[in-house]
Ligand code: HEM
């Protein structure tokens with residue numbers, strides 16, 4: 001890796017990693033409950 | 043490597059590598075389908091196709107995880123270098139498996155005669171403003187496009203045409219593809235299917251890739267030695283501190299890395315960047331009198347950084363000297379191919 005390339009890499013990848021982690025975590029937290037749970041709640 | 047276009051160069055190692063890869067893919071998908079149909083026999087034809095979509099999707103995800111782990115693994119331990127040697131074929135295979143995943147998905151719509159629904163789904167623009175309910179297939183399409191560009195430009199012809207830095211930068215997009223795939227699954231099948239295996243697969247895969255990159259990065263920082271003592275020269279250490287037929291890597295004040303090699307009582311310094319794909323030359327060894335890149339085996343002479351005939355690559359060299367028993371490097375680069383190695387009197 002050249003120096004410029006390494007610098008870009010160091011800056012960009014943590015940002016991407018944080019976006020994906022947050023996306024994955026919120027997709028898990030926000031997913032709708034399965035149908036049978038909804039029925040039990042009623 | 044300058045004589046224009048050449049077809050993929052096949053040799054026995056590559057064929058063996060590809061054979062192992064293909065066997066692995068078939069075994070993985072076969073096992074997946076066998077377990078899936080044993081646990082829950084298919085209800086109807088779409089259900090059957092669904093299992094194929096999943097088998098190929100999970101396989102492509104696993105392959106992408108491996109492809110992205112090969113780089114940092116090879117930096118952490120030379121044991122993994124054989125994987126790197128033919129990483130590009132691995133990438134092309136990954137694209138093919140992902141394309142088959144999409145092929146089965148199209149068939150799934152096809153057998154039910156509602157192919158137009160696929161387009162309707164993708165063109166319901168309001169859904170793009172949602173998070174849960176986002177058209178996850180569009181994320182898959184974006185990832186597949188990236189995989190396609192990677193596979194199509196994987197050949198050395200493109201490497202030469204685009205130049206290694208540009209080619210490498212383009213290949214960084216593979217990380218973007220990985221992120222897109224994680225979200226493709228998280229916003230897609232994970233929303234309907236409550237199996238804990240799906241989030242587990244995503245967290246484990248993504249966790250492995252991230253952890254390996256952090257580990258390789260930390261190690262590199264730690265290794266970046268090289269103190270500037272006398273103005274302009276970087277101290278490397280006593281000659282014997284450089285392993286025979288190996289190198290020590292130092293960092294110039296501008297951040298560029300320099301590999302200082304020793305072959306018996308000869309010492310020479312060159313850029314750490316291989317002319318092929320910018321592989322870490324200083325992690326290679328001197329084999330048959332030539333510095334040999336650990337990635338794909340390109341060779342260079344210690345004397346002047348030139349590849350032996352018939353090859354024409356030339357690397358930047360650096361001046362070296364022995365000063366008060368220390369090897370020192372002048373970080374000002376010399377024109378590629380300039381002879382700069384020295385001999386020292388053995389103690
Ligand atoms: C044109 C692009 C793509 C489309 C339209 C697409 C479509 C789909 C669909 C419809 C599903 C849900 C399957 C089901 O209902 O069982 C799915 C799941 C999945 N896809 Fe894709 N996909 C695409 C690209 C990709 C790529 C490039 C990858 C990986 C490299 C991938 C990996 C996966 C995985 C891992 C799953 C989850 C399978 C499971 O755990 O059950 N997809 N995809």
Ligand code: FES
Nearest residue numbers: 316318319321335
């Ligand atoms: S990077 Fe391919 S041989 Fe050096």
